[in-house]
Amino acid sequence: MEKYLLKLKVNGQEYELYINPKTLLVEVIRDHISLTGTKRGCETVSCGACTVTVDDMAVKSCSILAVQAEGRHVRTVEGLEADGKLAPVQKSFLDHGAYQCGFCTPGMLMMSEAFLKENPTPTREEIREGIEGNICRCTGYNSIVRAVEAVAKGNYKKE
Amino acid sequence: MIHDFTYLKPGTLQEALSMLADHKEECKVISGGQSLLIIMRQGLVVTDYLVDIKRLNELSYIKYDEKGGLRIGATTTHRAVEKSELIKQKYPVLVAIEKGLASVQVRNWGTIAGNLAHGDSSGDLAPTLIALDAKIKLSSETGNRTIPLEEFYTGLFETALNKDELVVEVQVPPARELTATVYEKFNLIKNDQAVVGVAATVAVDQGSTCKEARIVLSNAAVTPIRAKNGERLLIGKKLSDALLTEAAEAAAKEADPVSDIHASEEYRRHLIRVLTKRMVTEAWEEAIRLG
Numbered sequence: 001m002e003k004y005l006l007k008l009k010v011n012g013q014e015y016e017l018y019i020n021p022k023t024l025l026v027e028v029i030r031d032h033i034s035l036t037g038t039k040r041g042c043e044t045v046s047c048g049a050c051t052v053t054v055d056d057m058a059v060k061s062c063s064i065l066a067v068q069a070e071g072r073h074v075r076t077v078e079g080l081e082a083d084g085k086l087a088p089v090q091k092s093f094l095d096h097g098a099y100q101c102g103f104c105t106p107g108m109l110m111m112s113e114a115f116l117k118e119n120p121t122p123t124r125e126e127i128r129e130g131i132e133g134n135i136c137r138c139t140g141y142n143s144i145v146r147a148v149e150a151v152a153k154g155n156y157k158k159e
Numbered sequence: 160m161i162h163d164f165t166y167l168k169p170g171t172l173q174e175a176l177s178m179l180a181d182h183k184e185e186c187k188v189i190s191g192g193q194s195l196l197i198i199m200r201q202g203l204v205v206t207d208y209l210v211d212i213k214r215l216n217e218l219s220y221i222k223y224d225e226k227g228g229l230r231i232g233a234t235t236t237h238r239a240v241e242k243s244e245l246i247k248q249k250y251p252v253l254v255a256i257e258k259g260l261a262s263v264q265v266r267n268w269g270t271i272a273g274n275l276a277h278g279d280s281s282g283d284l285a286p287t288l289i290a291l292d293a294k295i296k297l298s299s300e301t302g303n304r305t306i307p308l309e310e311f312y313t314g315l316f317e318t319a320l321n322k323d324e325l326v327v328e329v330q331v332p333p334a335r336e337l338t339a340t341v342y343e344k345f346n347l348i349k350n351d352q353a354v355v356g357v358a359a360t361v362a363v364d365q366g367s368t369c370k371e372a373r374i375v376l377s378n379a380a381v382t383p384i385r386a387k388n389g390e391r392l393l394i395g396k397k398l399s400d401a402l403l404t405e406a407a408e409a410a411a412k413e414a415d416p417v418s419d420i421h422a423s424e425e426y427r428r429h430l431i432r433v434l435t436k437r438m439v440t441e442a443w444e445e446a447i448r449l450g
Contacts, residue, residue: 002165020163021164021166022161022164043197043200045197045261045264048262048264051264057238057268058263059268060264060268063193063197063268064192064196064268065189065192067166067168067211068211068213068214111263111264115263132262132350133261133262133263133264
Protein backbone atom coordinates (compact mmCIF):
# COMPACT_ATOMS: atom_id res chain seq x y z
CA MET A 1 0.00 0.00 0.00
CA GLU A 2 1.32 3.34 -1.03
CA LYS A 3 1.68 5.65 1.95
CA TYR A 4 0.21 9.09 1.72
CA LEU A 5 2.05 12.15 2.92
CA LEU A 6 -0.51 14.00 4.95
CA LYS A 7 -0.05 17.60 5.91
CA LEU A 8 -2.43 18.43 8.68
CA LYS A 9 -2.91 21.34 11.06
CA VAL A 10 -4.09 20.31 14.50
CA ASN A 11 -4.62 22.86 17.28
CA GLY A 12 -2.53 25.39 15.39
CA GLN A 13 0.41 23.06 14.87
CA GLU A 14 1.46 21.70 11.46
CA TYR A 15 2.11 17.98 11.12
CA GLU A 16 3.56 15.91 8.30
CA LEU A 17 2.68 12.25 8.58
CA TYR A 18 3.03 9.21 6.38
CA ILE A 19 -0.25 7.34 6.66
CA ASN A 20 -2.22 4.61 4.96
CA PRO A 21 -4.98 6.53 3.12
CA LYS A 22 -7.65 4.47 4.89
CA THR A 23 -6.61 5.98 8.25
CA LEU A 24 -9.49 7.74 9.95
CA LEU A 25 -9.11 11.23 11.36
CA VAL A 26 -9.64 9.93 14.90
CA GLU A 27 -6.82 7.42 14.39
CA VAL A 28 -4.44 10.13 13.24
CA ILE A 29 -5.38 12.31 16.19
CA ARG A 30 -5.07 9.57 18.82
CA ASP A 31 -2.52 7.12 17.45
CA HIS A 32 -0.24 9.20 15.22
CA ILE A 33 -0.04 12.46 17.12
CA SER A 34 -1.02 11.05 20.52
CA LEU A 35 -3.77 13.47 21.42
CA THR A 36 -5.92 11.03 23.34
CA GLY A 37 -8.54 13.48 24.57
CA THR A 38 -10.70 12.67 21.56
CA LYS A 39 -12.50 9.37 22.21
CA ARG A 40 -13.48 6.46 19.99
CA GLY A 41 -16.98 5.45 20.91
CA CYS A 42 -19.54 3.80 18.68
CA GLU A 43 -17.61 4.24 15.41
CA THR A 44 -20.91 4.39 13.52
CA VAL A 45 -21.49 8.16 13.57
CA SER A 46 -23.96 7.82 16.42
CA CYS A 47 -22.45 8.78 19.76
CA GLY A 48 -20.39 11.92 19.11
CA ALA A 49 -17.55 11.03 21.53
CA CYS A 50 -15.06 11.58 18.68
CA THR A 51 -16.35 15.09 17.85
CA VAL A 52 -13.67 17.57 16.80
CA THR A 53 -13.95 20.72 14.75
CA VAL A 54 -12.66 21.04 11.20
CA ASP A 55 -12.53 24.67 10.10
CA ASP A 56 -14.84 25.46 13.04
CA MET A 57 -17.43 22.87 11.95
CA ALA A 58 -18.19 20.08 14.41
CA VAL A 59 -17.67 16.69 12.76
CA LYS A 60 -17.32 13.09 13.89
CA SER A 61 -13.69 12.13 13.43
CA CYS A 62 -14.47 8.38 13.46
CA SER A 63 -16.10 8.68 10.07
CA ILE A 64 -13.85 11.03 8.18
CA LEU A 65 -10.74 9.92 6.36
CA ALA A 66 -7.77 11.86 7.67
CA VAL A 67 -6.80 12.67 4.08
CA GLN A 68 -10.09 14.53 3.72
CA ALA A 69 -9.07 16.94 6.47
CA GLU A 70 -5.86 17.88 4.68
CA GLY A 71 -5.28 21.60 4.43
CA ARG A 72 -7.97 22.29 6.99
CA HIS A 73 -7.64 23.25 10.63
CA VAL A 74 -8.56 20.49 13.06
CA ARG A 75 -9.22 21.39 16.68
CA THR A 76 -9.47 18.83 19.44
CA VAL A 77 -10.32 19.21 23.10
CA GLU A 78 -6.61 19.77 23.81
CA GLY A 79 -6.83 22.90 21.67
CA LEU A 80 -9.49 24.57 23.80
CA GLU A 81 -7.23 25.88 26.52
CA ALA A 82 -4.88 28.73 25.71
CA ASP A 83 -1.72 29.62 27.67
CA GLY A 84 -2.63 27.17 30.38
CA LYS A 85 -6.06 28.77 30.86
CA LEU A 86 -9.23 26.77 30.36
CA ALA A 87 -11.74 27.93 27.76
CA PRO A 88 -15.12 29.25 29.00
CA VAL A 89 -16.94 26.01 28.13
CA GLN A 90 -14.38 23.96 30.02
CA LYS A 91 -14.67 26.11 33.14
CA SER A 92 -18.43 26.04 32.95
CA PHE A 93 -18.50 22.22 32.58
CA LEU A 94 -16.31 22.00 35.68
CA ASP A 95 -18.48 24.34 37.74
CA HIS A 96 -21.72 22.65 36.70
CA GLY A 97 -20.43 19.11 37.14
CA ALA A 98 -21.36 18.52 33.53
CA TYR A 99 -19.90 15.03 33.40
CA GLN A 100 -20.22 11.79 35.24
CA CYS A 101 -17.86 9.22 33.78
CA GLY A 102 -16.32 11.86 31.50
CA PHE A 103 -16.15 9.77 28.34
CA CYS A 104 -18.49 11.99 26.32
CA THR A 105 -16.97 15.21 27.69
CA PRO A 106 -14.33 15.93 25.01
CA GLY A 107 -16.96 15.49 22.29
CA MET A 108 -19.54 17.48 24.25
CA LEU A 109 -17.04 20.31 24.76
CA MET A 110 -16.12 20.49 21.09
CA MET A 111 -19.77 20.35 20.04
CA SER A 112 -20.68 23.05 22.58
CA GLU A 113 -17.82 25.23 21.38
CA ALA A 114 -18.89 24.93 17.72
CA PHE A 115 -22.55 25.34 18.62
CA LEU A 116 -22.01 28.55 20.61
CA LYS A 117 -19.97 30.00 17.78
CA GLU A 118 -22.93 29.49 15.44
CA ASN A 119 -25.57 30.46 17.95
CA PRO A 120 -24.18 32.65 20.76
CA THR A 121 -27.58 33.31 22.37
CA PRO A 122 -29.47 30.01 22.26
CA THR A 123 -32.60 28.96 24.09
CA ARG A 124 -32.50 25.86 26.26
CA GLU A 125 -34.32 23.93 23.56
CA GLU A 126 -31.80 25.05 20.95
CA ILE A 127 -28.96 23.86 23.18
CA ARG A 128 -30.61 20.45 23.43
CA GLU A 129 -30.95 20.33 19.65
CA GLY A 130 -27.40 21.57 19.27
CA ILE A 131 -25.97 18.61 21.18
CA GLU A 132 -28.36 16.06 19.68
CA GLY A 133 -25.44 14.28 18.00
CA ASN A 134 -23.66 13.63 21.29
CA ILE A 135 -24.76 10.88 23.60
CA CYS A 136 -24.05 10.95 27.34
CA ARG A 137 -24.44 7.32 28.35
CA CYS A 138 -24.68 8.43 32.01
CA THR A 139 -27.66 10.59 30.91
CA GLY A 140 -26.25 13.66 32.63
CA TYR A 141 -27.75 16.01 30.08
CA ASN A 142 -29.30 18.56 32.43
CA SER A 143 -26.00 19.72 33.86
CA ILE A 144 -24.46 19.82 30.38
CA VAL A 145 -27.29 22.01 29.12
CA ARG A 146 -26.93 24.26 32.18
CA ALA A 147 -23.18 24.54 31.56
CA VAL A 148 -23.66 25.59 27.93
CA GLU A 149 -26.41 27.98 28.94
CA ALA A 150 -24.14 29.64 31.52
CA VAL A 151 -21.52 30.31 28.85
CA ALA A 152 -24.17 31.75 26.53
CA LYS A 153 -25.36 34.04 29.32
CA GLY A 154 -21.86 35.46 29.54
CA ASN A 155 -21.05 34.04 32.97
CA TYR A 156 -17.74 32.76 31.67
CA LYS A 157 -15.31 34.96 29.85
CA LYS A 158 -12.09 34.09 28.12
CA GLU A 159 -9.27 34.86 30.52
CA MET B 160 -11.46 -3.07 9.54
CA ILE B 161 -11.30 -1.06 6.36
CA HIS B 162 -9.50 -2.86 3.54
CA ASP B 163 -6.60 -1.11 1.85
CA PHE B 164 -7.30 0.97 -1.23
CA THR B 165 -5.52 3.40 -3.49
CA TYR B 166 -6.68 6.92 -2.80
CA LEU B 167 -7.41 9.15 -5.77
CA LYS B 168 -8.02 12.86 -5.35
CA PRO B 169 -9.31 14.50 -8.52
CA GLY B 170 -8.98 18.27 -8.77
CA THR B 171 -11.80 18.72 -11.25
CA LEU B 172 -15.00 16.98 -12.28
CA GLN B 173 -13.39 16.04 -15.60
CA GLU B 174 -10.52 14.39 -13.80
CA ALA B 175 -12.92 12.50 -11.52
CA LEU B 176 -14.85 11.17 -14.51
CA SER B 177 -11.67 10.02 -16.21
CA MET B 178 -10.58 8.21 -13.02
CA LEU B 179 -13.94 6.47 -12.92
CA ALA B 180 -13.59 5.48 -16.57
CA ASP B 181 -10.10 4.09 -15.91
CA HIS B 182 -10.96 2.07 -12.81
CA LYS B 183 -14.67 1.49 -13.11
CA GLU B 184 -14.63 -2.20 -12.18
CA GLU B 185 -12.80 -1.76 -8.90
CA CYS B 186 -13.68 1.74 -7.87
CA LYS B 187 -15.91 3.51 -5.33
CA VAL B 188 -16.63 7.19 -4.92
CA ILE B 189 -16.44 8.87 -1.54
CA SER B 190 -17.95 12.26 -0.82
CA GLY B 191 -18.69 12.97 2.86
CA GLY B 192 -18.43 9.24 3.55
CA GLN B 193 -20.92 9.41 6.43
CA SER B 194 -22.58 6.22 5.21
CA LEU B 195 -19.80 4.70 3.11
CA LEU B 196 -17.11 4.58 5.79
CA ILE B 197 -19.43 2.73 8.16
CA ILE B 198 -20.09 -0.06 5.68
CA MET B 199 -16.45 -0.12 4.58
CA ARG B 200 -15.48 -0.63 8.21
CA GLN B 201 -18.00 -3.46 8.43
CA GLY B 202 -16.30 -5.05 5.41
CA LEU B 203 -19.45 -4.78 3.30
CA VAL B 204 -17.67 -2.64 0.73
CA VAL B 205 -14.19 -3.53 -0.45
CA THR B 206 -12.62 -1.46 -3.20
CA ASP B 207 -9.23 -1.15 -4.90
CA TYR B 208 -9.61 2.55 -5.66
CA LEU B 209 -11.40 5.28 -3.80
CA VAL B 210 -12.14 8.49 -5.70
CA ASP B 211 -12.63 11.40 -3.31
CA ILE B 212 -14.96 14.08 -4.72
CA LYS B 213 -15.50 15.92 -1.43
CA ARG B 214 -13.26 18.78 -2.54
CA LEU B 215 -14.88 19.32 -5.94
CA ASN B 216 -16.15 22.79 -5.10
CA GLU B 217 -17.45 23.21 -8.63
CA LEU B 218 -20.19 20.75 -7.56
CA SER B 219 -21.07 22.65 -4.39
CA TYR B 220 -23.90 25.05 -5.21
CA ILE B 221 -27.57 25.83 -4.69
CA LYS B 222 -29.18 27.67 -7.60
CA TYR B 223 -32.74 28.62 -8.39
CA ASP B 224 -34.54 30.24 -11.26
CA GLU B 225 -38.26 30.54 -11.84
CA LYS B 226 -38.14 28.58 -15.10
CA GLY B 227 -35.70 25.80 -14.36
CA GLY B 228 -36.34 25.40 -10.66
CA LEU B 229 -33.82 24.34 -8.06
CA ARG B 230 -30.44 22.80 -8.77
CA ILE B 231 -28.29 21.41 -5.99
CA GLY B 232 -24.74 20.36 -6.79
CA ALA B 233 -23.52 16.93 -5.72
CA THR B 234 -21.05 17.98 -3.05
CA THR B 235 -23.41 20.45 -1.38
CA THR B 236 -23.62 19.49 2.28
CA HIS B 237 -26.81 18.74 4.17
CA ARG B 238 -26.03 21.72 6.35
CA ALA B 239 -25.87 24.06 3.36
CA VAL B 240 -29.36 22.94 2.34
CA GLU B 241 -30.60 23.30 5.91
CA LYS B 242 -29.27 26.85 6.14
CA SER B 243 -30.27 28.03 2.67
CA GLU B 244 -32.74 30.91 2.88
CA LEU B 245 -33.70 30.27 -0.72
CA ILE B 246 -34.64 26.64 -0.07
CA LYS B 247 -36.45 27.61 3.13
CA GLN B 248 -38.57 29.99 1.12
CA LYS B 249 -39.26 27.81 -1.92
CA TYR B 250 -39.12 24.25 -0.54
CA PRO B 251 -39.58 24.46 3.25
CA VAL B 252 -39.97 20.68 3.46
CA LEU B 253 -36.31 20.20 2.52
CA VAL B 254 -35.13 22.38 5.40
CA ALA B 255 -37.49 20.58 7.77
CA ILE B 256 -36.21 17.11 6.86
CA GLU B 257 -32.59 18.23 7.01
CA LYS B 258 -33.09 19.39 10.59
CA GLY B 259 -34.31 15.90 11.43
CA LEU B 260 -31.53 14.10 9.61
CA ALA B 261 -28.88 12.38 11.74
CA SER B 262 -26.92 15.03 13.67
CA VAL B 263 -25.31 18.42 13.16
CA GLN B 264 -21.89 16.77 12.76
CA VAL B 265 -23.12 14.42 10.03
CA ARG B 266 -24.95 17.21 8.23
CA ASN B 267 -21.83 19.39 8.36
CA TRP B 268 -19.79 16.82 6.43
CA GLY B 269 -22.24 14.61 4.56
CA THR B 270 -23.37 15.57 1.07
CA ILE B 271 -26.61 15.44 -0.86
CA ALA B 272 -25.34 13.22 -3.65
CA GLY B 273 -23.63 10.88 -1.21
CA ASN B 274 -26.88 10.42 0.64
CA LEU B 275 -28.84 9.76 -2.56
CA ALA B 276 -26.27 7.49 -4.19
CA HIS B 277 -25.89 5.39 -1.05
CA GLY B 278 -29.34 4.04 -1.91
CA ASP B 279 -30.59 3.34 1.60
CA SER B 280 -34.36 2.91 1.36
CA SER B 281 -34.79 4.34 4.86
CA GLY B 282 -33.42 7.75 3.89
CA ASP B 283 -35.49 10.92 4.23
CA LEU B 284 -34.12 12.90 1.33
CA ALA B 285 -34.93 10.52 -1.53
CA PRO B 286 -38.66 10.07 -0.79
CA THR B 287 -39.09 13.79 -0.18
CA LEU B 288 -37.32 14.68 -3.42
CA ILE B 289 -39.37 12.09 -5.31
CA ALA B 290 -42.51 13.70 -3.86
CA LEU B 291 -41.15 16.98 -5.28
CA ASP B 292 -40.72 15.27 -8.68
CA ALA B 293 -36.94 15.72 -8.61
CA LYS B 294 -34.53 14.53 -11.27
CA ILE B 295 -30.96 13.41 -10.86
CA LYS B 296 -28.18 14.26 -13.29
CA LEU B 297 -25.50 11.65 -13.90
CA SER B 298 -22.26 12.28 -15.75
CA SER B 299 -19.58 10.09 -17.27
CA GLU B 300 -16.73 10.70 -19.66
CA THR B 301 -19.04 9.82 -22.53
CA GLY B 302 -21.84 12.22 -21.61
CA ASN B 303 -24.65 13.23 -19.28
CA ARG B 304 -28.10 11.89 -18.61
CA THR B 305 -30.87 13.16 -16.39
CA ILE B 306 -33.46 10.76 -15.04
CA PRO B 307 -36.36 11.03 -12.59
CA LEU B 308 -35.06 10.28 -9.10
CA GLU B 309 -37.88 7.77 -8.82
CA GLU B 310 -36.19 5.63 -11.51
CA PHE B 311 -32.79 5.95 -9.91
CA TYR B 312 -33.52 3.32 -7.26
CA THR B 313 -33.49 -0.21 -8.65
CA GLY B 314 -33.06 -2.51 -5.66
CA LEU B 315 -31.75 -2.92 -2.14
CA PHE B 316 -28.87 -0.42 -1.98
CA GLU B 317 -28.84 -0.54 -5.79
CA THR B 318 -29.17 2.37 -8.16
CA ALA B 319 -29.23 3.04 -11.89
CA LEU B 320 -25.75 4.56 -11.64
CA ASN B 321 -23.33 2.93 -14.07
CA LYS B 322 -19.86 2.15 -12.79
CA ASP B 323 -18.27 5.02 -14.70
CA GLU B 324 -20.96 7.52 -13.72
CA LEU B 325 -21.09 10.15 -11.02
CA VAL B 326 -24.12 11.91 -9.55
CA VAL B 327 -23.49 15.58 -10.31
CA GLU B 328 -26.74 17.40 -9.62
CA VAL B 329 -30.24 17.15 -8.20
CA GLN B 330 -32.94 19.13 -9.97
CA VAL B 331 -36.29 20.09 -8.49
CA PRO B 332 -39.05 21.67 -10.62
CA PRO B 333 -40.04 25.26 -9.77
CA ALA B 334 -42.17 25.68 -6.67
CA ARG B 335 -45.82 25.82 -7.77
CA GLU B 336 -48.85 27.61 -6.46
CA LEU B 337 -51.54 25.64 -4.61
CA THR B 338 -49.10 22.79 -4.10
CA ALA B 339 -47.47 21.55 -0.93
CA THR B 340 -45.09 18.77 0.05
CA VAL B 341 -44.58 17.44 3.56
CA TYR B 342 -42.68 14.56 5.15
CA GLU B 343 -42.75 12.81 8.46
CA LYS B 344 -40.88 9.81 9.73
CA PHE B 345 -41.59 7.61 12.69
CA ASN B 346 -38.67 6.71 14.90
CA LEU B 347 -38.02 6.00 18.54
CA ILE B 348 -35.08 8.37 18.90
CA LYS B 349 -35.31 11.86 17.47
CA ASN B 350 -33.29 12.24 14.24
CA ASP B 351 -32.76 8.49 13.96
CA GLN B 352 -33.41 6.70 10.69
CA ALA B 353 -37.03 6.22 9.74
CA VAL B 354 -38.77 3.06 10.94
CA VAL B 355 -41.17 4.23 8.28
CA GLY B 356 -41.47 7.62 6.60
CA VAL B 357 -44.11 9.14 4.34
CA ALA B 358 -43.75 12.10 1.99
CA ALA B 359 -46.85 13.57 0.38
CA THR B 360 -47.41 16.18 -2.28
CA VAL B 361 -50.87 17.53 -2.99
CA ALA B 362 -51.78 20.08 -5.68
CA VAL B 363 -55.28 21.52 -5.54
CA ASP B 364 -57.39 23.71 -7.84
CA GLN B 365 -59.16 26.88 -6.75
CA GLY B 366 -62.05 24.82 -5.44
CA SER B 367 -59.74 22.76 -3.18
CA THR B 368 -60.13 19.63 -5.30
CA CYS B 369 -57.04 17.47 -5.59
CA LYS B 370 -55.42 17.82 -9.01
CA GLU B 371 -52.22 15.90 -8.43
CA ALA B 372 -50.89 13.80 -5.63
CA ARG B 373 -47.77 11.92 -4.70
CA ILE B 374 -47.33 9.57 -1.80
CA VAL B 375 -43.78 8.32 -1.34
CA LEU B 376 -42.81 5.80 1.30
CA SER B 377 -39.49 5.43 3.10
CA ASN B 378 -38.29 2.13 4.55
CA ALA B 379 -41.44 0.45 3.28
CA ALA B 380 -39.79 -1.62 0.54
CA VAL B 381 -36.27 -2.28 -0.80
CA THR B 382 -36.30 1.16 -2.44
CA PRO B 383 -38.23 4.35 -1.78
CA ILE B 384 -41.57 3.71 -3.49
CA ARG B 385 -44.59 5.65 -4.62
CA ALA B 386 -47.97 4.42 -3.41
CA LYS B 387 -49.59 4.98 -6.79
CA ASN B 388 -52.91 3.31 -5.99
CA GLY B 389 -53.24 5.59 -2.99
CA GLU B 390 -52.36 8.61 -5.13
CA ARG B 391 -54.94 7.75 -7.81
CA LEU B 392 -57.75 7.61 -5.27
CA LEU B 393 -57.13 11.26 -4.35
CA ILE B 394 -57.26 12.81 -7.83
CA GLY B 395 -60.42 14.79 -8.53
CA LYS B 396 -61.68 14.42 -4.97
CA LYS B 397 -62.32 16.71 -2.05
CA LEU B 398 -60.61 16.16 1.26
CA SER B 399 -62.60 13.84 3.51
CA ASP B 400 -61.86 11.41 6.27
CA ALA B 401 -63.33 8.47 4.37
CA LEU B 402 -61.16 9.24 1.33
CA LEU B 403 -58.03 9.53 3.45
CA THR B 404 -58.73 6.24 5.16
CA GLU B 405 -59.17 4.57 1.78
CA ALA B 406 -55.95 6.08 0.35
CA ALA B 407 -53.98 5.18 3.47
CA GLU B 408 -55.25 1.62 3.26
CA ALA B 409 -54.21 1.42 -0.40
CA ALA B 410 -50.72 2.76 0.44
CA ALA B 411 -50.30 0.22 3.23
CA LYS B 412 -51.26 -2.56 0.82
CA GLU B 413 -48.84 -1.38 -1.88
CA ALA B 414 -45.93 -1.27 0.52
CA ASP B 415 -43.67 -4.26 0.93
CA PRO B 416 -41.99 -3.69 4.28
CA VAL B 417 -39.71 -6.10 6.11
CA SER B 418 -39.83 -7.29 9.68
CA ASP B 419 -36.66 -6.47 11.58
CA ILE B 420 -35.52 -5.54 15.07
CA HIS B 421 -37.05 -2.08 14.71
CA ALA B 422 -40.57 -3.10 13.74
CA SER B 423 -42.62 -5.99 12.40
CA GLU B 424 -44.07 -5.91 8.90
CA GLU B 425 -47.53 -5.58 10.39
CA TYR B 426 -46.53 -2.62 12.55
CA ARG B 427 -44.83 -0.93 9.60
CA ARG B 428 -48.03 -1.23 7.54
CA HIS B 429 -49.92 0.29 10.45
CA LEU B 430 -47.46 3.19 10.57
CA ILE B 431 -47.82 3.72 6.82
CA ARG B 432 -51.58 3.96 7.26
CA VAL B 433 -51.27 6.49 10.07
CA LEU B 434 -48.57 8.61 8.45
CA THR B 435 -50.13 8.57 4.98
CA LYS B 436 -53.36 9.89 6.39
CA ARG B 437 -51.55 12.51 8.40
CA MET B 438 -49.22 13.65 5.60
CA VAL B 439 -51.86 13.80 2.85
CA THR B 440 -54.10 15.86 5.15
CA GLU B 441 -51.25 18.20 6.01
CA ALA B 442 -50.16 18.65 2.38
CA TRP B 443 -53.75 19.18 1.25
CA GLU B 444 -54.51 21.79 3.91
CA GLU B 445 -51.21 23.53 3.27
CA ALA B 446 -51.88 23.61 -0.48
CA ILE B 447 -55.28 25.24 0.16
CA ARG B 448 -53.68 27.70 2.57
CA LEU B 449 -51.18 28.69 -0.12
CA GLY B 450 -54.05 29.57 -2.46
